[in-house]
Amino acid sequence: MQGIADYEFVRPLGESNYGTNYLATAPARLGIPAGEVVVKVIAGPTSDDAFRRATRELKHFSVADSDRLVAVYDAGRQGGAFYYAMEFLPLGSLERPHVEIGTAQRVAAVRDAALAAHALHERGIAHRDIKPANVLLAEDGGRLADLGLSQLLSPGMVTTGLGQIGLEFTDPAIMLGAQASRASDIWSLGATLHFAITGSGVYGELRDTEPLLLVRSILASQPSLSPDLPPAARELVEACLAADVAARPRTAAEVADRIAGLGAELGSAV
Template sequence: MVLSDTPPAPLPVLADFEVVRLIGDGNHGRFYLARPPARLGIDDEYVAVKVFAGQCSEDAYRRGTRELRAFAAVACPHLARVYDAVLEENFLYAMEWFPLGSLAAPARPLGHDHALRAVRDAALAVDALHEAGMAHGDIKPGNVMLTETGGKLSDLGLARVFTAGAALTGMAPETSVEYLDPALLLGESPSRATDIWALGATLHRVLAGSGLYGELPERQPLLAIRAVQSQQPIVHASLGPDEGDVVRACLAPLGERPGTAGEVAERITGLLAD
């Protein structure tokens, strides 16, 4: 191991949260582990605070806060709890902290059924959002957080809220492209159907360990989008017949997919061994 003389970057000041450490760095911002202020009145020792990259206007702050309030108001045990939103130089919000990590980066080895239960729980969360009149818009393994018994869905697709009117191709990171219904890249808006497609792509990644398009170029979103647009998604041969059927149902043409994310959850439950 080579030791570096470069000191670690100082932790930022994030409102009245006591920042402990950086826990994630993505295309649209960073997540920090922090202790919540007493004003929130919550029992959690830690929360995760997401800080969006770039400055945020007052109008974008109002849009983002409105979306988060609507998300937090949906009564579903499989949605991550959202506690606070603050506008300083950047937009930041605090949510439930998941020490077990996500489907994309689990903190410990993940069993097959645990992973399936996490996707099943995410589908139930998506169904609750849909019934409340909302589409998530960014379902992927990194947004399916792990609990001891399954999972919770987090990180409502706020990037589209902060970039209202921008083309999706201008804000979709390569880590999300694999899970985007191709219809979105052609101008469709997030909907029940596009979220169901994303659930199928997420389930495929969990079961096969690979993407529907192979491995897309890293840190090159435009090349990733081009790859997705130039080929058809392929369900990996390693999936069992029942597993493949669930994935294919989610990826079917518009109008032929399961009618609700709740139906997807039921079909995933049928794949569980216990």
């Protein structure tokens, strides 16, 4: 395969928000023990557009300064494309694990995603796309990935583009034009926790795949929780999904603390 800069691509890993991810060999200059990294290549309709997207995402990674976010090692520009290199987590994601994992490990990954989200929120940033595909599995828990849709929590700022957003894990208020917030990311954490424990979304099996039809289907529905949720987990998911944002946990750090307390219900420490 081809590569970019001194990164030799091993294989494509799929699309992410505003970019394509590749598994690549890690050049020695990075000074990291890993032999492989993920390289995200961002190429917009114009170089200015690509630059805006890339710099926004990298800035949000850097200012959050959380070890629960995927580590970024390098960034650069080649031709009209921008790229950055980040850590490769071979265990896969909550959506598509590459190994068999237990419920406690899946829930621990969501706990760490909540800690990463809190770090972003404390710097005034909303992730906007917390979903199982963006919660990567690590030996010590998980990492939150893909800040391609992240935005500043500015008063009056409204989301107008959904991109490749995970709609069934998105606060329905966002689809109606509400401002991204701590509360909207907390809704997504609750839906992701439900998936981690039960293997299903809070809307069951959604048949529509075309975005507008999917939005319409979701807005015409109400979240329905699986009977497989243990009581304390159900209470937490219900709180995260509350229509009244004042009834939701105040911070993602609170969500992480409550997830950590689910160990007894799940049969092992989280």
